Amino acid sequence: MIVHACLRDGRGGSPTAVVAEGSFTDDERRAVPVAWGTSHAVFVSTHDGQVSLRFFTAEGELPACGHGTVAALAVLAGRSGMSEYRTTLLAGGRSFAGRAVRRPGGFQALFDPGPVTLREPTGPERDLILPLFPVLAGPAVVASVGRPRMLIPVPTRADLAALTPDLDRLRQATDRLGLLGCYLYTVPTEDGRAAARMFAPSIGVPEDIANANSTACLAAHLSRRGFTTLTVDMGDALACPSSITATTEAGPEGVRVDVGGIATITE
Structure with missing residues (x-):
């Protein structure tokens, strides 16, 4: 699915492909943002209550993607049916907290990007x-x-x-x-x-x-x-x-x- 992440006043945002994880090759992963007309794609899998994310552009895999994380949190929150969704995310070899709150027309998603x-x-x-x-x-x-x-x-x-x-x-x-x-x-x-x-x-x-x-x-x-x-x-x-x-x-x-x-x- 396509998620518009980081909207301003209900408009715009970055179109991001959010895909359920599967048995994809990396070449197939790189092809997703090209085929869907987005700059990035995030592949989401869940196991034992933990959510794993992988991020790809047409050039290859990234260890992190902020708007991709926002997009994935929105999808996860929507599937949960909860007004406030919290989870632990795993991406780029680190685990971190993420949450999303249902708002009119979408979700406000926040996460801890790690030490800068x-x-x-x-x-x-x-x-x-x-x-x-x-x-x-x-x-x-x-x-x-x-x-x-x-x-x-x-x-x-x-x-x-x-x-x-x-x-x-x-x-x-x-x-x-x-x-x-x-x-x-x-x-x-x-x-x-x-x-x-x-x-x-x-x-x-x-x-x-x-x-x-x-x-x-x-x-x-x-x-x-x-x-x-x-x-x-x-x-x-x-x-x-x-x-x-x-x-x-x-x-x-x-x-x-x-x-x-x-x-x-x-x-």
């Missing part, structure tokens, strides 16, 4: 990536929740909308550096509202409509500046408006993030 690691970019990372994005509002950071990606601030939404990176050069650079992609974001307002665009040609996604895991990385990064709640708008350049929410809480083992959005099952 943050570091300064290396010299080669700066040299190969930053010239592709000439309008910057501050230093970039490399963040990871399974795979590293570069978070790059830009001054305004107009600057963000005007971005036209050379995707061939970006793919060459991210392939060489082992980066998932680049997440460009605006400086948040005082109440934590921002906009972002995620370019990830290395995984077969030139631009992502919604990227929850990168938003979780941004939330962890900005928590050091006092932001505890973020709402990030994405997808406008693709005519698919989406919004992702993230909250942070400091703990003894570092910053804990909850991230998610509204999802609706359409097919």
Whole structure:
């Protein structure tokens, strides 16, 4: 089935294929998002009360996919018939909590993406990536929740909308550096509202409509500046408006993030 994950005001969202696990080859898994016209597919299996997820694009398997997790939680919550659904998810070699609450027209799904690691970019990372994005509002950071990606601030939404990176050069650079992609974001307002665009040609996604895991990385990064709640708008350049929410809480083992959005099952 198709789930639109991370809608904004009841519209848009990232179309995601949600498929019951079966005896598929990896080639067959990679073919699903192509056949269904989505950027990602998530394969769902349940065993002894635990839910396992596998994520694929046309290029291959990913260890994690935030909007895919939101989509899977919506489907699981719908099948459960409960007004509030909670479960333990297994993906990318880790188990984590997920939940979904029934809302008018869909489900609000949230999950714990795991610990976020943050570091300064290396010299080669700066040299190969930053010239592709000439309008910057501050230093970039490399963040990871399974795979590293570069978070790059830009001054305004107009600057963000005007971005036209050379995707061939970006793919060459991210392939060489082992980066998932680049997440460009605006400086948040005082109440934590921002906009972002995620370019990830290395995984077969030139631009992502919604990227929850990168938003979780941004939330962890900005928590050091006092932001505890973020709402990030994405997808406008693709005519698919989406919004992702993230909250942070400091703990003894570092910053804990909850991230998610509204999802609706359409097919």
